[in-house]
Amino acid sequence: MFGNKFLLLIGHEKNDIQNRLINLLHKISIMEKSIKGTRTEQNLLKSFAGESQARSRYTFFASVAKKEGYEQIAGVFMETAEQEKEHAKRFFKFLEGGMVEITASYPAGVIGTTAENLAAAAAGENEEWAELYPEFAKIAEEEGFPAIAVAFKMIAKVEAEHENRYRKLLNNVETGTVFEKAEAILWQCRNCGFVFEGKKAPVNCPACAHPQAYFEPMKQNY
Structure with a gap:
């Protein structure tokens, strides 16, 4: 009698351990799911390229602002450039190596006045947070990459703040209220x-x- 109960108890514990192991392996398999050949892989590379280019543009824009006597705005451009570098790094770390071919469009604009540069920067940030990253997050979720989807959503929030800051600075320049x-x-x-x-x-x-x-x-x- 006691032997049967003991065996039954062992059986329950064994099943519990097996279930936990299955769940753990399932989680590991999800985490290790390859992005190779997926739309998400392409979107990550597009985003990496976009953030990297934004970083370069903002350093160019900072030089213009400095020359025009806007040290604060130059500082904001440089600060934002560093933040874009971190966004690029975040996207890059999800990639798995190799060569990936993408088709994408990027700004081929000129370096203008500080007002023009602020307007261009704000427009670029708007496209990222309002259009691109929400769509990329949706695709990542559909393809089974929840962590990547979250990264797109969270970085989109930052880009919205970037746009807001640029538009406020642009208003200051246009209304003569910088100083x-x-x-x-x-x-x-x-x-x-x-x-x-x-x-x-x-x-x-x-x-x-x-x-x-x-x-x-x-x-x-x-």
Whole structure:
């Protein structure tokens, strides 16, 4: 009697272990599913190329902004360029090597004024978060790559913030409010950290003598 119960108990434990092992192997098989030859593989490479190109364009745009006296905007372009590099790296790490042929269209625009560059950058970010990445996420889900789908969705959120920031900066340039606001605010020198309160940034920094170009609205996010 006790022997039968003992064998039954062993049988239940054995089945439980087997079920756990099957589930574990299933999870591993999903994680190791190859992307070779899939649409998702092509979309990852397209995205890697797009992010890499955006990074280069933004460094070009930063140089223009600096020459035109917009140090803050130049800094934003460079900061965004580094973030695009990380997006490119994220997509690249999903790839599995080899040669992959893709057909895609990329911006072949010129380097314009800071206002033109901001407008072009905002348009590019909009296309990524509103059209491309949602579609790529959908395809990844359909092909059984949930982790890749999540990456596309999360990076799309970042691109939406990039567009928003570029459009705000563009508005500042177009309305002449990069260095002058309707009400007094705190301005901070990007070179030495000097803080000035007023509607308009100083012509020169009282502390380090750098020109007005180095002033930006002070960030207080701590």
